[in-house]
Amino acid sequence: MQTQNLALPLLAAAQAQKHVTHNEALALLDALVHLAVAGVADVPPQDPTPGLRLLVGDAPSGPFAGHAGAIAFFDEGAWRILAPRAGWSVLVEAPGVLLVHDGTAFRPISHFAPAIEELPRLGIGTAPDDLNRLAVKVNAALFTARQLGEGGTGDLRFVLNKESAGATVSQLYQSAWGGRAETGLVGDENFHVRVSGDGAIWHDAIVCERESGGVRFPSGILGLHAGARNLLINPGFAIDQRGFGGGALAAGAYGFDRWKAGAGGASLARAWDGTITLEGSVEQVVESADLAGEIVTLSLDAPSAPLAIALGAGADLASATIPAGTGRRRASLQVPWSVHGHLTVRITASAPTTFRRVQLETGPVASAYERRPRALEEALCQRYCHVIGPGLPNGPIGVTAGRQSTLHNALVRFPVPMRAPPTCTASVPGSFSIEIDAGTDVFEHVLTAMTFVTASREIAHFSVSPGYHIARGRPGILRAFNASARLAFEAEL
Structure with a gap:
């Protein structure tokens, strides 16, 4: 006779040598209670020590043949095979796992643990509360993608969702529990990067418009020189007023x-x-x-x-x-x-x-x-150099006024104020002409003389002569007479 669960031998009435049966039961209890095995083996070791316990592997041979999944116990110089039953638990010392028998085989204890779902709160290293249902207090945290070889996609994506457009979904960065920076959809559906000096007053540093992808800097950009990043003018070498060409x-x-x-x-x-x-x-x-x-x-x-x-x-x-x-x-x-x-x-x-x-x-x-923009780049260049012509036959250059002689005053205005009063290099006078209304008709006269007099940052003054006498103050137009006409004003550093 034996017990129902552990199959321990029972003493019979008037049994002789009761100590034998009693000792057998104690030996089985010693083998099974708080069960821990040294490891998993298909064949027994050569010199087992008394009391050694092993979990028989899936391909047993020798004394273990036919006993896969059983507990082997070395006692009194022989291996005893103990058939496990449902509920038996065993600690496998190498590699250090806890197994539980389900009536068919030993399985990891995690096989019997239910899935953790819909926990009302979870705290790791600190206590959660009604607002912070998940609270974690650690010095580092690692999230890594499940790889293709593990049945994953190799990607890792955090999804943060809010209920409505006017709500907020963000990541808040604090110092001494005071807010200092925040990124996310803060009160609307554009992406914000904002900062705070005290956790109460916030400044948008960057706003990315969701419809266009355009970026705004509501608080400005620090460290820019003269309102632009690039300190060079004509950095693409596209403006060529002098006609250099290379x-x-x-x-x-x-x-x-x-x-x-x-x-x-x-x-x-x-x-x-x-x-x-x-x-x-x-x-x-x-x-x-x-x-x-x-x-x-x-x-x-x-x-x-x-x-x-x-x-x-x-x-x-x-x-x-x-x-x-x-x-x-x-x-x-x-x-x-x-x-x-x-x-x-x-x-x-x-x-x-x-x-x-x-x-x-x-x-x-x-x-x-x-x-x-090219127009802005050209205007920046014209602060230092402004060239009129070549290639402007009959193009208007400036205005003239008669001086009661064959000499006329001519003024040429610059498109932008130059850096400083410029010097001037002009082509031959015959490259230019004056168009004058003499009172009875309009005449165009080729210049016979042209002298640069002076210039300010905004305008240049010339003395010109077409060899034609005209009344004082009679207006005219200074023109490029042919494609060789050229006025080069320089105020370079």
Whole structure:
């Protein structure tokens, strides 16, 4: 006779040698109560120690043959096989797992744990409350995607949802439990990045419009020079008032607007797509930069070879190299402390090198290239250089007034105020003419003399003569007589 659950032998009435049966029951209890096995094995070890317990594996042989999933107990020099029943639990010391028998086989205890669903609250390291139903107090947290080999997609996406357009879904960043920054859909359906100094008053730094993708900076942008990122004028070399067109430049000579050759001269060309080919050095002087000691970054697109850059003049230079490569390439450097006014920026190529879209900006980071409207770029160039002609036959240039002789006063107004009163270089007088209403008819007379008198930042004054006497104050129009007519006003640094 034996017990129903553990199959322990029972003492019979008037049984002889009761101690044998009793000891057998104790041995079984010793083997089964608080059951822990050393490991899982298909065959017994060579020299088992008394009391060793093992969980028989799925492919047993030898003394374990035919007893897969049973408990093997070494006692009195022999292996005893104990058939498990439902509810038995066993700790497998190696690899350290807890198994429970379900009547058929041992299974991990997690097999019997119900799914955790719809918990009213959950706290990890701290207590949740009615507002913070999930509360976690840790120093680090890791979320990683379930990979393809694990049956996942390899992606990881957090979904944050709000009930209505006027509600808020965001990530709030706090310091000492006071709000300092927030990102998300804050009170509407546009994406906001906002900050606060006290957790009460908030300032939108960035707002991304959901309909267009356009970005606004409601609080402004700090650190921009003169309201724009790019400190260079004509950074794409697209404005060419002088009609340079590309080629060799002597040292100090200007080609494309605002760019002149360095001390050794340069060969410079611009392709239809804005690609620049440079050999030698070109410079641009940034007016009143006031950047002494500041970090600035010069960047450009896809240089085909390394480009040397330098800031400053004379012996006090800051220099660096922009490496060759695709995409936006840059170098950051500190403006010399001696540069308290205009800043000379120099780019040097030791061999023909191509690149595009140059940008100089404050700070150690190269931002996206700033493309200003062409009309604005041209107006910026005209502060330093304004060229009338060539290619304007019969085009009006200015106005004239008679001086009671063959001499006339002529005024030419600039499209924008120039940086300073300019110098003037003019083509031969015969390139220009005056159209005059003599009172009975309109006549056009080719100039026989033309002298630059003076200029302010807004207007230039000439003395001209068509060899024709006209009454004082009689108005006229100064015209380009042929395609060779040219007036070049220079106020470069």
